[in-house]
Amino acid sequence: MSKSKTAKLYRMVMENHTCPYGIKSKWLLERRGYQVDDHYLTTREETDAFKEKYGVKTTPQAWIGDERIGGYTDLAAHFGNPVEKEGTSYQPVAALFGMMALMALGAAWVATGQPLSILTAEWFVSFSMCGLAYLKLRDVESFSTMFLNYDLLAKRWVPYGYIYPFAEGLAGVLMTAHILNVISIPVALFIGTIGAVSVFKAVYLDKRELKCACVGGDSNVPLGLVSLTENLFMIGMAIWMIVKPALL
Known part of the structure; x- marks a missing residue:
């Protein structure tokens, strides 16, 4: 120096x-x-x-x-601060889920006066579905191409790769508004179940190393826990909305 x-x-x-x-x-x-x-x-x-x-x-x-x-x-x-080269990273997912959690806390505070409630958890999941759908919708073509690497239904019927992000976004919006459960619940259950089975098979049974299409077609997020969690969230939210009236 x-x-x-x-x-x-x-x-x-x-x-x-x-x-x-x-x-x-x-x-x-x-x-x-x-x-x-x-x-x-x-x-x-x-x-x-x-x-x-x-x-x-x-x-x-x-x-x-x-x-x-x-x-x-x-x-x-x-100066001892090397710039990290692009590679596999969970940073985009962490940023998205972090922002969705903060949005859910803020929205619940405005709606109920309580930042932590059942509504907060519901909105965290539905906001996350909307956020993930948006990332896919930025470039549906790239998403659908990456999705074909592992999704079992998309491999058999290519249009499903184009439909998926719209379906996820629709379910997320309806669940946020708590309306038209007759649409949002079956949609979330359907795409969530197929997605969870597809990811489990590709990663944990076939042992394939793939990139996850969950945050869009240009992601460097490895396929595995994140995508599985996304799909389990949708399944869990759909089941919750079915049993919620009987519990509350």
Whole structure:
């Protein structure tokens, strides 16, 4: 680390494009207490000439003293905070379920004055169904393609892969509103049961390593507990809505 705490940064700042990693690099250096000698690369020609001169393939590029550190990921690693590469991750699922739980708590508080109640649990499940359906509906084509890897009904009848996210969303909305149980309960039971059996067979019987389509067709979430939980939630919610009138 330079004693003078100065760094030099070359980054693209053009009329119609400012490199986001250049901004991140500058922020990271300043956060570490460096005075940044900030050099703009304002044209494509200037950027290409810079890359050729220093034998690099990307910008931004940062120097600390006379040592070239590299781009943003190299800079982060230099400071002991390596940027994780894309791979299998449960982060999208954790974020979704966390937000759905907070939404359920907030909605129940407004509706009943009590954040924790049976309604909170019901809304957590139905909100989660809606959220998961939304993630699938962002790109139904990609979802349906990934879904075909393991869903038993979709393999036999391809249109089911396109219908599934709409069915899940419909059931979630109806269960949130507590209306038309004659539709929401059979739908949730049907897709939840087929989904649970399909996941169990693919993961625990066939021992296949697949990506889960539960959060959309572009996910890196491994197939297994998450998708199984999604389907068991739907089954459990449907059963609960059947027995609820007799219990309450």
